Each structure stands twice: as C-alpha cells, then as structure tokens.
Amino acid sequence: MNVANMKPEEVRAMIRRNEWIKPTSGMANGYTQANLVILRKDLAFEFLLFCQRNPKPCPVLDVTDPGSPIPQLVAPGADLRTDLPKFRIYYHGELVEEVTDIVKFWEDDMVAFLLGCSFTFESVMLNNEIPVRHIEEDRNVAMYKTNIPCVKAGRFEGPMVVSMRPIPEKDVVRAVQVTSRFPAVHGAPVHIGNPEAIGIRNICRPDFGDPVPIKEGEIPVFWACGVTPQVVAMQVKPDLMITHSPGHMFITDLRNEQFGVL
Numbered sequence: 001m002n003v004a005n006m007k008p009e010e011v012r013a014m015i016r017r018n019e020w021i022k023p024t025s026g027m028a029n030g031y032t033q034a035n036l037v038i039l040r041k042d043l044a045f046e047f048l049l050f051c052q053r054n055p056k057p058c059p060v061l062d063v064t065d066p067g068s069p070i071p072q073l074v075a076p077g078a079d080l081r082t083d084l085p086k087f088r089i090y091y092h093g094e095l096v097e098e099v100t101d102i103v104k105f106w107e108d109d110m111v112a113f114l115l116g117c118s119f120t121f122e123s124v125m126l127n128n129e130i131p132v133r134h135i136e137e138d139r140n141v142a143m144y145k146t147n148i149p150c151v152k153a154g155r156f157e158g159p160m161v162v163s164m165r166p167i168p169e170k171d172v173v174r175a176v177q178v179t180s181r182f183p184a185v186h187g188a189p190v191h192i193g194n195p196e197a198i199g200i201r202n203i204c205r206p207d208f209g210d211p212v213p214i215k216e217g218e219i220p221v222f223w224a225c226g227v228t229p230q231v232v233a234m235q236v237k238p239d240l241m242i243t244h245s246p247g248h249m250f251i252t253d254l255r256n257e258q259f260g261v262l
Contacts, residue, residue, distance in 0.1 A: 035226030
C-alpha cells in the first residue's frame, strides 16, 4: 500500500475504518497535515489568544464552530471525531486515555483547533534531497520539551515543545531556507545545534515520539512543534482537553504549496 500517493479523503477513510493506527508522516504527500486541540467553548477564546501570541508552535489553520466536528475551511467532508489515527484525552491536565475515535467524548459546546504541522514541509525537504531520518526509519518524529517559554494568554502558559531532525551539516542552510517558506506550519527552525542550550538534557530520550540516530557529520535541528498545547495542558489543567496523539495528525484537503511564501 503506497500511502504516500493516496488522496487525503482516501487516507481519512482508511483511518476512520481503523486500518491505520500509526504516525502519519509521509502519508498523502503534498497535502498539509495538522495538529488537533479540542476544548470546551469557555476556554476557546483564551486558547485562540494563546495561539495568536505564539504563532511558531501554534499556527492556526482552522477553528470549528462550537459543537461542530467539521473543519469547514480545510476539509469540509471530514469528521474530527474519527479521522485521526489516535487521540489523547486529558482530564485536569492528566493524560487518562488514548483512543482511536472520540465520538463518545464529544460535547455540544466543543471547539476544535487545527494547528499547522511540520510534517507538511517534510515532502519539500525530500524534494530538495534533504534527508528526513524518521521517515527513512519508519518511526515517529522525536519531540522534546524545552526551556523556551511561550507567551502567556489568560490561563494558558508553559514551555515550547520542539521536533528534531538530524540534518547533514552541508544541508543545514538549505533546510532553513526551505522550511522558512512555510510560516503557517512552524516555518524556520527555532534552534540549531547544542540541545542543552534549550533545556534538552538527553537527545537520545525524547519526551514524545521515537529517538532517531544522529550520524557523524549531522547537526540536530529543532522546529517549534504543535505538541506544545499538550504540555501547556499539563500545567493549565483544563477540566477536559482532547488532542491528537503525537505524530498521529489530521490530513487536510489543502496542498502544501498553498502555505508556501516566496
């Protein structure tokens, strides 16, 4: 099964049937992937403000109407309750469950946010012959909590999460150039090189996702990550928050190049 060449609606249908319960990196190449955050309406404005103040980790692609699981702007034929491979359920900031659909958790006042994902620019990196290690090894991307603070908004505050890709030293400048064209999906890296400088003590033990080897002549490069709201939730402790499971994204109908800038 060549999932890289599948259309978004085909991928979502396969996910809805529970035929794919794995990370989505490399699926439906050329189409934008998104992080998911779902909150009750009473917290939605504060979270939207948090995203507006922190566009690197939380670039907003779509916000649903209260009570609607349909992302009208990015995939009007989709259902956010069923069309991601895996979800996380947080109660009072505690992760209590991972599930493959959230139909039984959905409430009439819920608002869903879709945030840009760095998986979107990976196909562009590959087109520029920049290797993407976790795709090569069929793993989830490595993600880490950092000491980089997000800008507070209402009750929402906490540290930024980053994703890491080992890049050959000769390709680092090109990787920065390529990803800078996609500010709506995290854009340029937030850090290059020494992980301890941003509070990562052990690069071999990511907080989310899978470890990947950094080979001789490669430099770890870090991009802002849409898992940031999950770490924020652990500090803010909302009564209920639903997110994607790290690496298990929502695939939109939008082409990557729609978010590219010159």
